[in-house]
Amino acid sequence: MNDEDEDDVKAKDPAIIAMEVADQIAYLRKLKFQYLEQNAKDKYVKSIVSDIDDAPIVTAEENKVLARTNEDKKEKLKIAKGRLNEVQSNIRLLGPMVEQDYQRVKEATDRAALLSQKIIDARTALILLRQTHPKPRLTIPLAEQKLQDQVEEMQMLNDQVQDIKQKAKMEKGRVKTGTVDVENLRLQASEAEKAVKAAQLDEDDSRLVPLYDWYTASLALHRSISNLADSHSVSENELQLTYKIDMPSPSRPHHVVIALIFAPDTRKLAAAQVSGLDELGVEAGDVIDAHVQVDDPHGLIAALLARARAAALA
The missing domain is CATH 3.30.390 (Enolase-like; domain 1)
Known part of the structure; x- marks a missing residue:
């Protein structure tokens, strides 16, 4: 907002206007009092320095007329003051309301200016987007079809993932079982080795043949499992x-x-x-x-x- 706009806003602000009016009224009252005082001084000086013969004769009737005129003026002044007080009361009462209305109008104006700028920016962006992406463009039906294809593809991939997880679970179970079997075979082989060392059999002992066959079968089972x-x-x-x-x-x-x-x-x-x-x-x-x-x-x-x-x- 520039300086001219700020001056316009200040000129339309009810609070500022009320302050300026009060200052003007006080100044006019002071000016009026100075005028009346100076006028009375001039008349007083003229009446003193002028000759008695030339001085105007003021009669009692004229004083009564002047008194009635003053009373009328005082009455009018009283009425005018009452009206002025009423107007000032209305200004004090309506000032905040006018201020609120003014603020709402100002906010609405600012919002309208902001929305107008956003509309201009959106139009500019749309023009640039159209220039960047010439026809043929992706329409709503094509976009929906593409979305449907992607959903079907994701569902198919999800099914494949579930199948792989199931196979992995089965394979882990098989590996776990095989590991247990291998551990059991390892323990059995260790016990068999200890038994062979304890027996200290000769090479031609007939009891070594079943033990050898059992060890060979265990080794074959270990090979197949692992x-x-x-x-x-x-x-x-x-x-x-x-x-x-x-x-x-x-x-x-x-x-x-x-x-x-x-x-x-x-x-x-x-x-x-x-x-x-x-x-x-x-x-x-x-x-x-x-x-x-x-x-x-x-x-x-x-x-x-x-x-x-x-x-x-x-």
Whole structure:
């Protein structure tokens, strides 16, 4: 808003107008009093300095006329003052109402100006949008059809996600069961090994054949449960195991190679190397470090296979 608009607003403000009127009335009263005082002084001086013969003769009748005139003027002045007081009372009473109406009108005017500017901006943006995106434009029916297609696609993808989650749940159950079976077989193998050492049987003892058959069957069961594809000793203290990871159809199975490195002349796990997990997006460093510290090769293999199978089904 510029200076001229501010002056117009001040000129239309009822409170400011009332103050200016009061100042003007006070000034006029002072001016009138000064005029009457100066006029009386002039007449008094003229009556003193003028000759008695030339001075006008004032009779009692003229004084009565002047008195009646003064009374009439006083009565008129009283009536005028009463009207003025009434007008001032009305101004004081109606001033706040007028001020409220003025503020409402001002707010409505500002709002109308703001809305007008917004309309102009919206039209400008619409023109730019039409220039940026020429015909053919996306209509409401096409947009609704596209929305319907996207909803159907999302529903189909949601169904696929549910199927994958169900398969993953089943696979986790199978892995959990297999892990329990492997642990049981490991305990049974350990007990069988202790029994063999305690018996100290000869190589040609006939009781060794059933034990060998049972151990072979247990090893075959372990291979089938954990999908152990290959196992061989790279050196005296390194064992390399290759596991097959089933992938969702139609992908081919993925192989993960786990190399267990033991400390020389001991059965303590010293280190482990894994290949094939990077393709599945699995980070195995923390798992390897945790199990190497506690010397748990069986737990390490189970944890790595669980992560690999979970990543394959994700």
